[in-house]
Amino acid sequence: MSLPGTLPLTDMASGHRLDFLLVADMVEPGSRVLDVGCGDGALLSLLRDRRGVDGRGIEISREGVNACLAKGLPVIQGDADTDLADYPDDAFDYVILSQTIQATRQPKVVLEHLLRIGRRAIVSFPNFGHWRVRVDLGLRGRMPMTENLPYSWYDTPNIHFCTIRDFVELCREVGAGMEKAVALNAGGQPMRVTLPWWVWNLFGEQGVFLLKRR
Amino acid sequence: MRFGPDEPLMMDAGIALAPWQIAYQTYGTLNADKSNAVLICHALTGDQHVANDNPVTGKPGWWLTMVGPGRPVDTDRFFVICANVIGGCMGTTGPASINPATGQPYALDFPVVTIPDMVRAQAALIDRLGIEKLFCVVGGSMGGMQVLQWAAAYPDRVFAALPIATAARHSAQNIAFHEVGRQAVMADPEWRGGRYLNEGTRPSKGLAVARMGAHITYLSEVALHRKFGRNFQDRAAPTFSFDADFQIESYLRYQGIAFVERFDANSYLYVTRAMDYFDIAAEHGGSLAKAFKGTPTRFCVISFTSDWLFPTSDSRAIVHALNAAAASVAFVEVESDKGHDAFLLEEPEMFAAARGFIDAAARARGIA
Numbered sequence: 001m002s003l004p005g006t007l008p009l010t011d012m013a014s015g016h017r018l019d020f021l022l023v024a025d026m027v028e029p030g031s032r033v034l035d036v037g038c039g040d041g042a043l044l045s046l047l048r049d050r051r052g053v054d055g056r057g058i059e060i061s062r063e064g065v066n067a068c069l070a071k072g073l074p075v076i077q078g079d080a081d082t083d084l085a086d087y088p089d090d091a092f093d094y095v096i097l098s099q100t101i102q103a104t105r106q107p108k109v110v111l112e113h114l115l116r117i118g119r120r121a122i123v124s125f126p127n128f129g130h131w132r133v134r135v136d137l138g139l140r141g142r143m144p145m146t147e148n149l150p151y152s153w154y155d156t157p158n159i160h161f162c163t164i165r166d167f168v169e170l171c172r173e174v175g176a177g178m179e180k181a182v183a184l185n186a187g188g189q190p191m192r193v194t195l196p197w198w199v200w201n202l203f204g205e206q207g208v209f210l211l212k213r214r
Numbered sequence: 215m216r217f218g219p220d221e222p223l224m225m226d227a228g229i230a231l232a233p234w235q236i237a238y239q240t241y242g243t244l245n246a247d248k249s250n251a252v253l254i255c256h257a258l259t260g261d262q263h264v265a266n267d268n269p270v271t272g273k274p275g276w277w278l279t280m281v282g283p284g285r286p287v288d289t290d291r292f293f294v295i296c297a298n299v300i301g302g303c304m305g306t307t308g309p310a311s312i313n314p315a316t317g318q319p320y321a322l323d324f325p326v327v328t329i330p331d332m333v334r335a336q337a338a339l340i341d342r343l344g345i346e347k348l349f350c351v352v353g354g355s356m357g358g359m360q361v362l363q364w365a366a367a368y369p370d371r372v373f374a375a376l377p378i379a380t381a382a383r384h385s386a387q388n389i390a391f392h393e394v395g396r397q398a399v400m401a402d403p404e405w406r407g408g409r410y411l412n413e414g415t416r417p418s419k420g421l422a423v424a425r426m427g428a429h430i431t432y433l434s435e436v437a438l439h440r441k442f443g444r445n446f447q448d449r450a451a452p453t454f455s456f457d458a459d460f461q462i463e464s465y466l467r468y469q470g471i472a473f474v475e476r477f478d479a480n481s482y483l484y485v486t487r488a489m490d491y492f493d494i495a496a497e498h499g500g501s502l503a504k505a506f507k508g509t510p511t512r513f514c515v516i517s518f519t520s521d522w523l524f525p526t527s528d529s530r531a532i533v534h535a536l537n538a539a540a541a542s543v544a545f546v547e548v549e550s551d552k553g554h555d556a557f558l559l560e561e562p563e564m565f566a567a568a569r570g571f572i573d574a575a576a577r578a579r580g581i582a
Contacts, residue, residue: 032540056542065546066566072574074512076533076545086534 009188018188019206020046023096023122026180026210027051031093034058034118036080036110037100041068048073056092058083081105084113092118099206101125102158112174115213120179124208127183129163129201164200164207171211180210215339223300223307223335226491229325233314236339237305238262238297241281242289244345250581251345252287253336254296255353255360258428258485259477261304264296265289270304270476279560280352286568287352291576295343299360300335301327301485303478310411310478322408327484329356329492333363337371347371349579350572354378354557355524356485359492362532365513366494366505374575376568378516379557381528382502382535383493388523391431392486395424399479408480421479422470429469434520434553438462495535502535512542512578514571516557516564519547523554544571 009018020043027033029051035044038057041064047053057075059065068075076083080097081104095118097110102125104110114121126149127133136144143153151158162170164183171178183191183204191204200207215236217223222232239262244251254264254277261268265275265282281287281294298306301324309324316323340348351372353361358380365375384392399405402420406413430438442462446452449459458464498504513536517529526547536543548563550556557564576582 056537062546062549062563065544066563066570069514069544069546069567069570070574071570072578074542074544076537076543077547078545086537088538091537091540 016046017042019098019124019184019208022182022184022190022208023098023124024050026122026208027053027094029053032056032091034087034092034095036084036095036097036114037103038068038073038075038098039064041071041073041075043096043098044068044073044075045071080110084110084117087113087117089116090119094118094120094122096122098122098124099126102128102161104160107160107162108170108174111170111176115174115176115211119213121176121211122209123167123211124206125162125167126158127164127201127204127207128161129165130205131202134202164204165197167207167209168197171209175214176211177214178209179212182208184208215342217338221338223331223338225325225331225334226328227325227331231300231307231325234300234307234335235305236297236300236307236335238295238339239264239266240296241265241294242292244293244343245581248345249347249349249579250292250576251340251343251348252292252294252350252352253340253348253364254281254287254294255332255336255351255357255364256296256299257353257355257357258489259425259473259482260357261302262296262298263304265294268476271472277558279558279565280568286565286572287350288572291581292349295340297336297339299327299332299356299485299488301332301481301488303481306335308478309408309480309484319409319411321411321480324480324484326491327488329359329363329488330367332488333360333367336360336364337368340371347373349581350374350376350575352376352378352568353380355380355554356489358524359384359489362494363492365509365511366498369506369509369511372511373579374572375511375513376516376571377513377529377532378564378568379518379521379524379529379554380532381492381524382495382505382532384489384491385528388431389490391428391523392490395428395486396483398423398427399483402479405479408483410479416474417479418471418474421474421477421482422467424482425473425477426466426470429466431523432553432555434522434551436520436551437553437555440551441465502531503538506536506539506541509536509539509541512575514544514546514567516545516567517547518550518552518554518556518561518564520551521554521556 035057044055095114133144183200184206222230298304313320358377361377399420402417404415405417447464495502517526546567
């Protein structure tokens, strides 16, 4: 699908999205994975083909589900906000929420479910603290519309934006341990780990977090 | 296919039915390693003539949109089997069959049938055909119940399962509708305590009323309004009588009359009863997930937005249980205003989902 709020940057050699490749690297081969908001199943099929995972998905759009079915992916038409409650505890090794948390009605509840259903959670999201967003809001006095965030304020599916720092704070609040945190720059490349949080928050276009229940 | 006195069908009612027979149709060709067999399970009043003209009514097969050359269940690629259910009236042993003990039709001496009985009979047929494992079992409504029962009872014999517009248990509301239908049949004096075949009568009026009531539950208000509205039938004004003034009345009367031409009243009692008794979870300590624990079958569940007989919540209950059982399950809710009948009609979204699921499963099974 076209993910809300992101411009998918792809790896020239493989044709895979850079953020998907990064997520795939965080997943142990052969594990059980649930992709929440899996779209057309691009990440799930990457995980299946490259990491040999047993992957499942939830997707809200019928077109997305049908695209997944055609790829042989077991995907359920459903809504992250209402359907995660039905999954048993510890059902998966990883639960992935890729570019979707900002479109949920209750991000905190969703995150808590991820950590309950999966032994680990991987969350990626567009960083609302990026300098261009700040320029739009701070200097132009307008809601940001960038290549990465192409919607007007009145028709955006993204109702709960956060910055990388906001998300770190939410992780603390729900008691999630951070096993890995990566910020991707405008080129979709991971930024150096040694950089301080404020640099990530200012220049990172996306945050990708590997979380563990504490 | 006939089964002799030494091959009884063991029924849930505690009776060994013998001899018995099962009527079936096949389409396409079974491949060398017998891995391309698809079983279609028919609904309450369906039969084995899924993709050929019906010999009784002369009408086309009941699921030509789904089954045939180039269709989602592609008869050019798969060996498709469809059998009349036990208790039915299209050639498989049922209440209208002759009881060898009396030389008379069974009537109500026929043992009460369950969905597991129907599936056991189909399994005996599949054994006879020399097929170890079905590639896919497909069905809607009561057919979907059989699909779920197949997967629960014979997990190693079902590679893929496609239950459509169905439930893992019959709801109180649906049992209620069935009871009204049965009472209509039994209230017809021509029913004669079920012995109408012996006495040369037919409870046509009762069965027609049962069908009229049931037919309403297969549609939706939107579909009824679109098709009939409050339009009059061949008249400009009401007649101030109990004639079929409205088109919808005329339509239902026609449906009732057409139905009794092709269906046995006692079969209607038995097959509706089978659906009422259906509750997979009850056989597994109340847990539907337990029924599917460790299943190797891959599932695709489909429901329709306007189906109030087998609503999406019923399908979701199946999906939740399969999830809890760590099964491979896909689920699509198709947007349609055609009610429960949608699964038999032209629904491109359903075909797209079914085709995607079946094709991907065929690749995984190595029969693409």
